[in-house]
Amino acid sequence: MKKKYICMILAAGLMVSSATLAFAATTTGSAATGASKTTVTTSAAVTTTNGAVSNAGTAVTTTKAAVTTSGTSITTTAGAVTTTDAAINTSGTAIVTPQKTDTKKLSLEEAIKIMKTTGSSAETAGLHRQSDMAVGNGYSEKVSTIKKTQDKLDLLDSIPSSMLPAGVDPVQMAYEAQVAGATSNNKKIMQARRDFARGNTENNYQAELNQIESDTISIYYKVLLAQDNFQIAKENLVTQQKTLKNVEAKKAVGLLSKKDVLQAESAVADAESAVRSAETQLKYAKMSFNYLLGYNVQQDVVFTDTIEHFTSASAIVPADTAVQNALNNRIELKGANFAIQVYEILLDDVKAYPKNSSTYLNAKINLEESKKTAKDAYSKIEIDIRNKYDLLQDKKAAVQAAKELLDYATEGERLMELTNEEGISTVEDLLKTQVSVYKAKLNLANANSDYALALKSYEFAQGVGTTRIPL
Template sequence: MKKKYMYIALAFALTLSSAVNTFGATATGGTADANTVTSPAITAVTSSAVTASTGTAISTTTDSAVSTSGTAIEGVSLPQITDAKTLSLEEAIKIMKTTGASAETAELHRQSDISVGNGYSETVSRIKDTQDKLDALSQAPDAWVEANYGQSVVEMSYEAQVAGVSSNNKKIMQLRRDFARANTENNYQAELNQIEADTTSLYYKVLLAQDSLKIAKDNLTTQQKTLKNVEAKKAVGVLSKKDVLQAKSSVADAESAVRSAETQLKYANMSFNYLLGYNVQQEVIFTDTLDTVAASAEMPSADTAVQNALNSRIELKGANFAIKVYQILLEDVKAYPKNSSTYLNAKINLAESEKTAKDAYSKIEIDIRNKYNVVQDKKAAVEAAKELLTYATEGERLVELTNEEGLSTVEELLATQVNVYKAKLNVANANSEYALAVKSYTFAQGVGTTRISL
């Protein structure tokens, strides 16, 4: 039975049958926040055509890849501990972007996006080929067509139309093809930005944990020294047993703080090593410090940053693309009565996509300007923390002098030492928060850190 052309149309229906319904479906609730702008069209424009062509692009892991001797999971080759590694933040980011597990995932996503673009291109070609064949068959005698294909040209054209073979669908697929090709690298860069953000955050956490441990150890040394002095004075009858007990209690608290800081540092180190693909017990020497990483960052003005973001953020590109798609879909139903549900839904979808894009611009500007203000706040907090440390240190010095003269109590001395300890921790935390705020502000000005659906 010769229904070759009908089979082509039906096969094509497997990839395009839901295209019009998907595009035309009303999608509401599109919002934009600090990192993501969601357009109703961004998800709507993902039709089954691409799913059929590229749905397996990311599924590359096989069960046979997992195997290791000496562990419950067979076949896994665990990273080995080597000599101590010296690592700057820049070097850590480079490793994560090139050889880390996250880099491999980003590259798989990039290849998948390329496949998506190719799938759209193939769909455009199939639509064009089908239209060309229909045009050619329309020139042949009807009897010949029915004898060879079992259907008339009109019937085949109708089936093809139902399957999605139309000029408007071709325009949409061309738009999606071009959009995917234009933004594959943007998506990839956004994912690399997220990798850098994650690496930076963990690197800073290690630095903060190191600083916290050093501060805790210094405080323990101070408390032990104070206890020794108090015990000496108690021995000659200058101080009471109560003073000794207070000093011992402070030493115990300081020892507990050291143990807690050691645990936090070990966890931060293991988390960092895991992220970079090292053995979790690998010794790493971190060369950067919290007070230098933030100071070296570029800080453009808020106006410049806003303009950079509006020119580059991939979410905005997606929102603008959605408008173009819905404009085509509205054009596709212009022959319907203006009060019909089909026409009104298409008109509403376009209006919603336009509002989403408009809101996205405003929300991204708010986000950028807020991040700029946060950076200024965190910078001021660093200066304030340093000032408080200066005051606390001077207060401790004065109380030490008066305590030697018997003009202040052990309790007052211990209190000033605790103030110095807390002030040092406050400086370390302020430096960490400032450094992260600067990074967040920097990333927000480019394509961002969030992939979008192509």
């Protein structure tokens, strides 16, 4: 009875403490944290105190050592400071960049496997997984602590006051326990959070792996697209050079004018510029890919897959099925439903209060808001899935349209070549059709890439997603 009396007195104040334990499960973003590191050098080769090392015309060279100064600076004039064997030495360990090896052949599946098992992103995902496991264990320990405290209070409450040791006041101890959060209400919440954390640690980990896979696919496709664009640009250059050669031959026999030659030369110059630009973009895409996989940025990699392979082999799940998949799997919804569970516990804790009291009304409002948040989350995810499906259909149609446009442009080029040979059409007309073919090929390459990326985005949206949630 003593404990029950204390609980009734403190309930209003404790509700504030308990409510802070409610889990804001609808958060969909993730926070990136970083830690700064201080570089420390050891085994100093040159140490100065209150003085400067000055060098004129020569170099200061250290081998496997660091230069350390205290209260001064190292000044060189027309000279360099050179280190060998280790450019930067941190506590005796050299920073080594990845070395270039023999040419690697790599499929998309192999690239994804590498990204999920090695590298910074995979390491971060693993650390987050361990952190989530620790969070679940922490909730379990809190449940155990609360239970032990309550058992102790129950025992003291059953002992007559005359038999208690001097200085032991069960009422005061119950009050202190309540203030510390050792309540049945908090115990229920901690149990719920423990179960939720343990049940979704792997979901969080999978969401991060999905994001890693998505990033890998994106950069792999960018390389494939850059390769296609580079090849198309080279083919266009060959075409323009062939046209120039024919124009020059006709000019030599008086069939064409100098203007026609200049037009053809200009077309070749434009094609050469396009090749250089496409090559630059390809080099950048490959270096970005190598960096992402932890390779030397200059590593030679042969990409064995093609974009057309992915777009032709993939079946599109119907929108209704995809929506149901997402509603069953998305981790954001699991978090939203968990928030409802927590607020139901909090409302149940104050059910004895008058229905018009501030304490009861606030608890009820919090529960209703959590339900609305969950309902909105379901609707937003359905909208997202259906929109992705519609966009996917648009991308698929764009691929088909791009193919038809290329067929049309190619046939137009063929006919223009025939009429040009007969002198019916001009060199300018021929060059225009060749440019149309070049642009149509680029358009098809981009359409295939967009469609392939849209397919993967639609697929990921039906699973746990690509964003971890706090546990």
